[in-house]
Structures are given as C-alpha cells and as structure tokens.
Amino acid sequence: MSMIDFTHDPAARCWVPGAQGHCDFPVQNLPLGMASIDGGASLGVTRIGDHVLSLPTIAGLMTGKAQEAARDAMGSLNDLAARGGDAMRDLRRQLFTLLTQEDHRERVEPHLHPVADAVMELPFRIGDYTDFYTGIHHAENIGRFFRPENPLLPNYKHVPIGYHGRASSVRVSGGDVIRPYGQTRPAEGEDMPGYGPSARLDYELEMGVWVGEGNALGQPVPIAGAGRHIAGISILNDWSVRDLQAWEYQPLGPFLAKNFHSTVSPWVVTMDALAPFRTAQPARAEGDPKPLPYLWDDADQGEGALAVTMEVLISTAAMRDAGHAPHRLSSGSMTAMYWTAAQMVAHHASNGCDLNPGDLLGTGTLSGKNETSWGSLMELSANGTKPIALPSGETRTFLEDGDEIVMRAFAEKEGCARIGFGECRGVIVGR
Incomplete structure (x- = not known):
C-alpha cells in the first residue's frame, strides 16, 4: 500500500509561482504525464500549478532510483512505471524536495514551462x-x-x-x-x-x-x-x-x-x-x-x-x-x-x-x-x-x-x- 509521508504535508510551501494552494496541482500532487514542449521531443513531465517540469532534463539533480526513473521518461511513461512503486515513490519525494526548498530553485527553474506551451500526449504506450x-x-x-x-x-x-x-x-x-x-x-x-x-x-x-x-x-x-x-x-x-x-x-x-x-x-x-x-x-x-x-x-x-x-x-x-x-x-x-x-x-x-x-x-x-x-x-x-x-x-x-x-x-x-x-x-x- 502507498504511505503518508512528508510529501503530503498540507503546510508545505512551494516556490513555483501560483502553485501554492492550486485547486488541482499543488506540490502535494505531482502527477505524471507526457508532453511535447515548444515542438520538441515527447518528454515525461510533472505538473506543478500552471507549469510543467521536464523529468529527463532534471534527472541529473536527482539520485538513485529517482534519477533512473526520470531518465526513463522518454516517449512514454512505460519504462518509468515498470520500475515499480519504490522508484516512483523515490521520484515523488525528490521532486517534492526540489520544488519546496528554495536553494534548489536556481537549478530547477530553467526546466519549468508554462502549461500553455506543452502539448499533452497519451501518458502511456497502451498495449491492452x-x-x-x-x-x-x-x-x-x-x-x-x-x-x-x-x-x-x-x-x-x-x-x-x-x-x-x-x-x-x-x-x-x-x-x-x-x-x-x-x-x-x-x-x-x-x-x-x-x-x-x-x-x-x-x-x-x-x-x-x-x-x-x-x-x-x-x-x-x-x-x-x-x-x-x-x-x-x-x-x-x-x-x-x-x-x-x-x-x-x-x-x-x-x-x-x-x-x-x-x-x-x-x-x-x-x-x-x-x-x-x-x-x-x-x-x-x-x-x-x-x-x-x-x-x-x-x-x-x-x-x-x-x-x-x-x-x-x-x-x-x-x-x-x-x-x-x-x-x-x-x-x-x-x-x-x-x-x-x-x-x-x-x-x-x-x-x-x-x-x-x-x-x-x-x-x-x-x-x-x-x-x-x-x-x-x-x-x-x-x-x-x-x-x-x-x-x-x-x-x-x-x-x-x-x-x-x-x-x-x-x-x-x-x-x-x-x-x-x-x-x-x-x-x-x-x-
């Protein structure tokens, strides 16, 4: 079963403009999707407020299973999801840390894009x-x-x-x-x-x-x-x-x-x-x-x-x-x-x-x-x-x-x- 941890803290503060208290996509959510940004390749992203954050391009800011999962998010979420719940949980926790601790802002912010610039795609390559x-x-x-x-x-x-x-x-x-x-x-x-x-x-x-x-x-x-x-x-x-x-x-x-x-x-x-x-x-x-x-x-x-x-x-x-x-x-x-x-x-x-x-x-x-x-x-x-x-x-x-x-x-x-x-x-x- 999934567990409640620090990523669910309702008092957590996110430095991304407009993300605090967003009705659907506050930092406590961090859903996954696939998007083409400004006509580029299909990349795995997370949604934070009215922005998307590219996962493969920030993989270097993460470690261990989270880094591997972020690098897998190319073309579809299949390979990322195949790593299982532990890897997805580690990815969520490290994303949460990057988006709530101000000292990470300078390195993460260049990889944020307005959601209006993202063309959303099917999140998975559906076999069945x-x-x-x-x-x-x-x-x-x-x-x-x-x-x-x-x-x-x-x-x-x-x-x-x-x-x-x-x-x-x-x-x-x-x-x-x-x-x-x-x-x-x-x-x-x-x-x-x-x-x-x-x-x-x-x-x-x-x-x-x-x-x-x-x-x-x-x-x-x-x-x-x-x-x-x-x-x-x-x-x-x-x-x-x-x-x-x-x-x-x-x-x-x-x-x-x-x-x-x-x-x-x-x-x-x-x-x-x-x-x-x-x-x-x-x-x-x-x-x-x-x-x-x-x-x-x-x-x-x-x-x-x-x-x-x-x-x-x-x-x-x-x-x-x-x-x-x-x-x-x-x-x-x-x-x-x-x-x-x-x-x-x-x-x-x-x-x-x-x-x-x-x-x-x-x-x-x-x-x-x-x-x-x-x-x-x-x-x-x-x-x-x-x-x-x-x-x-x-x-x-x-x-x-x-x-x-x-x-x-x-x-x-x-x-x-x-x-x-x-x-x-x-x-x-x-x-």
Missing part, C-alpha cells in the same frame, strides 16, 4: 485496454431497462465483470470524437437492420487504472500485492453507442459500440499522491456473497477504496456561442465501485494473464445511488424517454454534434491539501 463493470448502481440502473425484475446477472457479485476494449482508439483529452456509424435493430415491421450514424451516442463517467509493474505469463498477482502493480489513475470517458450496442452485444458483448473512441485525461495521479484519500471499501449489502479467497484481502477492504469526487458537464455549441458556462449533469464518487482497483488487477491476472506496464483498466461507469450522481445519459434520460433540460433552453436525451463533454475529478479531505486530476474533454463531430 480492459474495461470493467464495477459500478453496481450503474449496472442495476441499466439492467432495469431490460430485466426489471432481476437487473443484475447472477455472476455480478461473485466476479469482477470485464471485456477487452480497443487500445488503438484511446486518445488523450481535447480531441474531436467522430460520431460512429453502425448497424441497429430492424425498425418495427422491417426484416433488415439499419445502418447509419448513431442516434444514441453517450458518455460514460469512469476512472482509468494504469498498470505499472507487470507480471509474467502464467503467474497470477496475489490480491495482497495487487496494489503494487498500479502506477496511478486518470479520468476515463469510455464513449458508448447505445443503439449499436443493443443490436450487437449478444452473445459476445460490446464491439463497435465501444471501440471507436475512448478519452483519457493526460495526468496520471500516483497512488502515493492518493494515499491520504484511501478509505474503507463500502460494506456489501446484507446477503451478498463474500468474494472467493483470491479476491479477498482484509487490508484492501480496509483502505482499498478512494474518496475521489467525479463530475461531468456538458457544453453545447449554442451554449458556447451564447457564452454560457458548461452545465453540470452529475457528480459522484469512486466509492461507487463494487470491486476495488486491487481486485480488478488480481482477477485480471488470476488465470495467468500477463499485465504489462501501460495497460489500461477502466472501472466501468461509476454512478451513485441518487440521480444527481448517475454517470451516463442513458440513466439520466431514462433510456431516452425523459429529456434533460439545459440552461440554454435546449434538451438532450443523447449527445448531438457540437456537444462537448467535460469530466473532472478531485480528492479533498479536512487536514489535507486538495489534489485534482485535471479535465477529460471531447467534442462530438459528424463524419
């Missing part, structure tokens, strides 16, 4: 992407549309459900999302399915778990040590095409409805940064089965959940033209996960599957119990039957061209510095 379904309230909400009497399938509370997504179409925040085309159910009275642009395009409010240290093929990851294989967490919007999915998903699950685009935020918040915000996994409902031993660890149940707040906002083209701020659709918590991140990792590797640095694991849509915390339009619009009113006078059941979805996430707690994940954005455009 697996999307889980850990949000039980979302699973129940969606299940009720199709199986009102029994919304959860019998396996849900025994096994972390997941499917293999498409790594090649994962993109970093900020790009256009092209409306997909595909087959849909035959119209009433018709024998043949339709084909055309989706009319029921949706977002999914998720978090992405990045694999750091991997495991060898055939060697499961024990649940007690699964957390050591997690490099950090980003926001994930796993866009979903509800009309295509309804036609194609049986018997093998989602395919074209999910593989056309997934968006991740550029910053990887490390598990050490999140240490103060660990919390007990919510107790299972009375009568729910206890997971099998390979998925159960008392320590993970005691602090394997994360008190991270997530929110999703929408900005239509008309709202932007009128100068309206994005409208918040919902806000929820990562504690809506029925399975912990460690259980996701342990289950994924339990059959001997080898996880590799840079693999992405999605949590699945995280909806809370109440409507104000539901993480998809399918839920909020009652499967398209209840239009959502927007401040511009428009309504939405599903996404239209020109709509921008903005996802944010942060962690805050009394006695701790608030840290954030930044934003995950995407604009829907026609083909």
Whole structure:
C-alpha cells in the first residue's frame, strides 16, 4: 500500500509561482504525464500549478532510483512505471524536495514551462485496454431497462465483470470524437437492420487504472500485492453507442459500440499522491456473497477504496456561442465501485494473464445511488424517454454534434491539501 509521508504535508510551501494552494496541482500532487514542449521531443513531465517540469532534463539533480526513473521518461511513461512503486515513490519525494526548498530553485527553474506551451500526449504506450463493470448502481440502473425484475446477472457479485476494449482508439483529452456509424435493430415491421450514424451516442463517467509493474505469463498477482502493480489513475470517458450496442452485444458483448473512441485525461495521479484519500471499501449489502479467497484481502477492504469526487458537464455549441458556462449533469464518487482497483488487477491476472506496464483498466461507469450522481445519459434520460433540460433552453436525451463533454475529478479531505486530476474533454463531430 502507498504511505503518508512528508510529501503530503498540507503546510508545505512551494516556490513555483501560483502553485501554492492550486485547486488541482499543488506540490502535494505531482502527477505524471507526457508532453511535447515548444515542438520538441515527447518528454515525461510533472505538473506543478500552471507549469510543467521536464523529468529527463532534471534527472541529473536527482539520485538513485529517482534519477533512473526520470531518465526513463522518454516517449512514454512505460519504462518509468515498470520500475515499480519504490522508484516512483523515490521520484515523488525528490521532486517534492526540489520544488519546496528554495536553494534548489536556481537549478530547477530553467526546466519549468508554462502549461500553455506543452502539448499533452497519451501518458502511456497502451498495449491492452480492459474495461470493467464495477459500478453496481450503474449496472442495476441499466439492467432495469431490460430485466426489471432481476437487473443484475447472477455472476455480478461473485466476479469482477470485464471485456477487452480497443487500445488503438484511446486518445488523450481535447480531441474531436467522430460520431460512429453502425448497424441497429430492424425498425418495427422491417426484416433488415439499419445502418447509419448513431442516434444514441453517450458518455460514460469512469476512472482509468494504469498498470505499472507487470507480471509474467502464467503467474497470477496475489490480491495482497495487487496494489503494487498500479502506477496511478486518470479520468476515463469510455464513449458508448447505445443503439449499436443493443443490436450487437449478444452473445459476445460490446464491439463497435465501444471501440471507436475512448478519452483519457493526460495526468496520471500516483497512488502515493492518493494515499491520504484511501478509505474503507463500502460494506456489501446484507446477503451478498463474500468474494472467493483470491479476491479477498482484509487490508484492501480496509483502505482499498478512494474518496475521489467525479463530475461531468456538458457544453453545447449554442451554449458556447451564447457564452454560457458548461452545465453540470452529475457528480459522484469512486466509492461507487463494487470491486476495488486491487481486485480488478488480481482477477485480471488470476488465470495467468500477463499485465504489462501501460495497460489500461477502466472501472466501468461509476454512478451513485441518487440521480444527481448517475454517470451516463442513458440513466439520466431514462433510456431516452425523459429529456434533460439545459440552461440554454435546449434538451438532450443523447449527445448531438457540437456537444462537448467535460469530466473532472478531485480528492479533498479536512487536514489535507486538495489534489485534482485535471479535465477529460471531447467534442462530438459528424463524419
């Protein structure tokens, strides 16, 4: 497990202008990302306030594992993350020291760049992407549309459900999302399915778990040590095409409805940064089965959940033209996960599957119990039957061209510095 140390001190002072008390990126955060600065090579960076700090170019100011990790941050974070939690912790501690002790300022400051000068890139070279379904309230909400009497399938509370997504179409925040085309159910009275642009395009409010240290093929990851294989967490919007999915998903699950685009935020918040915000996994409902031993660890149940707040906002083209701020659709918590991140990792590797640095694991849509915390339009619009009113006078059941979805996430707690994940954005455009 990650630990609380001097890098979490809320009273720590940072000499970088504007970093003190930054709402997302104070010195207590120090997330990792990849960026091209002023058109240069892709370098690993950390975010401090409204600046980025290049890791490879300051490697000489560090020692030991931290120095090696910083030098590895070229082209992607894969090699850095592969060094494991000890190296990432040492890197965090030495970065914290460089940014809080004034006597280091003269040597470090030349390597700071305004974030506006950095073009953010995918943080990892993604070999594989697996999307889980850990949000039980979302699973129940969606299940009720199709199986009102029994919304959860019998396996849900025994096994972390997941499917293999498409790594090649994962993109970093900020790009256009092209409306997909595909087959849909035959119209009433018709024998043949339709084909055309989706009319029921949706977002999914998720978090992405990045694999750091991997495991060898055939060697499961024990649940007690699964957390050591997690490099950090980003926001994930796993866009979903509800009309295509309804036609194609049986018997093998989602395919074209999910593989056309997934968006991740550029910053990887490390598990050490999140240490103060660990919390007990919510107790299972009375009568729910206890997971099998390979998925159960008392320590993970005691602090394997994360008190991270997530929110999703929408900005239509008309709202932007009128100068309206994005409208918040919902806000929820990562504690809506029925399975912990460690259980996701342990289950994924339990059959001997080898996880590799840079693999992405999605949590699945995280909806809370109440409507104000539901993480998809399918839920909020009652499967398209209840239009959502927007401040511009428009309504939405599903996404239209020109709509921008903005996802944010942060962690805050009394006695701790608030840290954030930044934003995950995407604009829907026609083909």
